[in-house]
Amino acid sequence: MTTLHSRKESLPMPTPARSSLRLLIILAVCSLAASFAATDRAQAAPKRIQFARGASSAVVSGTIEKDSDGMLLQDYELTAAAGQTLRLRLDSAEPTAAVRVFCPGDGQSDAIADRGGELLLPAPGDYRIRITTRDFAAIPQTLAYTLTAAVEGKPKPAAGAGTDLTGTYFRDDLNHSQIEVKQVAPSRIEFHVLAFHGREAPNIGEIRGAAPLDGRRATFTGAGNTGDSRSECKLSFAFDRDAVEVTEEGDCDFGAGVDASGAYRRESLCAAPRAGAEPGDFQP
Numbered sequence: 001m002t003t004l005h006s007r008k009e010s011l012p013m014p015t016p017a018r019s020s021l022r023l024l025i026i027l028a029v030c031s032l033a034a035s036f037a038a039t040d041r042a043q044a045a046p047k048r049i050q051f052a053r054g055a056s057s058a059v060v061s062g063t064i065e066k067d068s069d070g071m072l073l074q075d076y077e078l079t080a081a082a083g084q085t086l087r088l089r090l091d092s093a094e095p096t097a098a099v100r101v102f103c104p105g106d107g108q109s110d111a112i113a114d115r116g117g118e119l120l121l122p123a124p125g126d127y128r129i130r131i132t133t134r135d136f137a138a139i140p141q142t143l144a145y146t147l148t149a150a151v152e153g154k155p156k157p158a159a160g161a162g163t164d165l166t167g168t169y170f171r172d173d174l175n176h177s178q179i180e181v182k183q184v185a186p187s188r189i190e191f192h193v194l195a196f197h198g199r200e201a202p203n204i205g206e207i208r209g210a211a212p213l214d215g216r217r218a219t220f221t222g223a224g225n226t227g228d229s230r231s232e233c234k235l236s237f238a239f240d241r242d243a244v245e246v247t248e249e250g251d252c253d254f255g256a257g258v259d260a261s262g263a264y265r266r267e268s269l270c271a272a273p274r275a276g277a278e279p280g281d282f283q284p
Contacts, residue, residue, distance in 0.1 A: 046075035046128060049149055057087075057150035064131060064143045072139050073132040076147070081124045081155030088129065089116040092145040098134040099147065103127060107168030107180065107268025110275055116148075122269040124155070165189060165216075168271050169244050169264035174199045179246065179264050180271035181237075187213050190282075191220070192273035193235070193246075197257035205254025207233065208273055209283035216240065222283045224253030235260065242266040 051058050066072045080086060090099040098114040104125030111119040114134055121127070131145055164183040171177040175196035182190045190210045196202040211220035216239040224231035233252035238245040248260045274282060 046077040049076050049078040049129070051151070056152055057148060059146060059148050061146040062144070064145070066139055066141050070139060072143055073130055076129040076131070076149075077126050078129070078149060078151065079126050080121050080151045082121055083156035084121050084151050084153045085118055086121055086127060087116070087118045087148075087150040087152065088112055089148040090114075090131065090145060091148075092143060094133070094140055094143045094145075096133040096135040096138070096140065097143055097145055098132055100130040100132060101127060101270075102130070103268050103270035105168065105266075105268030105270075107270035108272040108275055109270045110182075110272035165213075165239050165244075166269065166271055167242075167266040168268040169266045171195075171262050171264045173262075175202055177260070177262075177264075179244065179260075180273040181244070182271050182273050183213070184210075185213075189213050189218050189237070190273045191235075191237070192271075192275075192277075193260050195254065195258050195260040197255065197259070203255030203258050205252060205258035205260055207235075207252060207254075207260075207283075208277055208281050211235075211237070220283075221250075224251050 047060070049058050049060060060076065062074065064072055064074045086101070088099055088101070090097060099112060099116060101109045101112045101119060103109055103121075104123050104127065106128075109119050111117055129147070129149065131143070131147060133139055133143065165181050166183050167181060169179045169181065171179075173196070175198075177195040179194075180192040184190055188210060190208075192208045193206065195205040197205075207224070209220050209222055211218040218237040218239075220233075220235045220237075222233060224233045231251040231253055234249040235252070236247040236249070238247075242265060244264050244266070246260055246262060246264060252260070254260070
């Protein structure tokens with residue numbers, strides 16, 4: 001059961017820190033098909049957070065039970081405008097409880113820590129807020145939580161939004177292969193490639209790294225997905241407005257039939273290429 005309260009005051013929020021989960025972080029390769037199904041269900045029926053007239057915040061609470069696929073998550077959705085600030089606070093006795101935020105277009109933000117934080121909204125539209133766990137190796141049977149959400153400030157164009165290369169880009173294929181890109185400096189990007197081949201229990205190709213940026217082109221050369229120094233993976237990125245053309249060369253240690261090459265279109269202004277990374281996953 002979920003309860004909803006509203007109130008007007010601004011809320012003290014924890015300082016933002018690094019955190020986690022993709023638009024679809026692959027929880028375990030062996031259960032990839034199950035994670036797709038669970039994510040699709042959550043996206044299909046998020047619970048809407050609405051503020052009472054004159055209020056700028058709301059509180060929702062509930063208890064999530066692990067489903068038949070072993071997943072534990074609950075999605076909420078709220079509508080806000082570009083330039084406003086979203087503030088979140090998650091309270092739970094479960095130490096692994098975490099909150100994630102997905103911007104319009106389904107790109108994950110990395111501005112929100114496990115227990116909350118704030119995000120200057122880059123675009124108008126529906127923002128998806130996910131209550132889940134950060135430890136998929138030991139998912140609890142139930143998770144009780146209280147989420148406080150506030151949207152503050154007047155709508156205005158978000159400074160810098162869409163002017164750099166940051167965003168989540170999707171390829172038009174059966175599984176919507178994606179690339180998360182974050183422009184961390186004028187001459188440097190960080191990225192996370194998640195490519196698929198096949199529909200039922202698809203093979204996967206995944207790699208994270210950083211690359212120098214020369215104008216609107218970047219080239220990454222490093223070890224393949226397994227981190228095996230004997231393999232060399234080369235990925236070339238050619239950006240053009242809200243699109244990127246990717247060329248894969250060498251041995252990236254992807255699954256059978258997986259090729260990251262192709263045209264990707266930016267559908268979200270948010271990206272979290274380091275989210276869900278294990279130590280050693282990210283290649284400088």
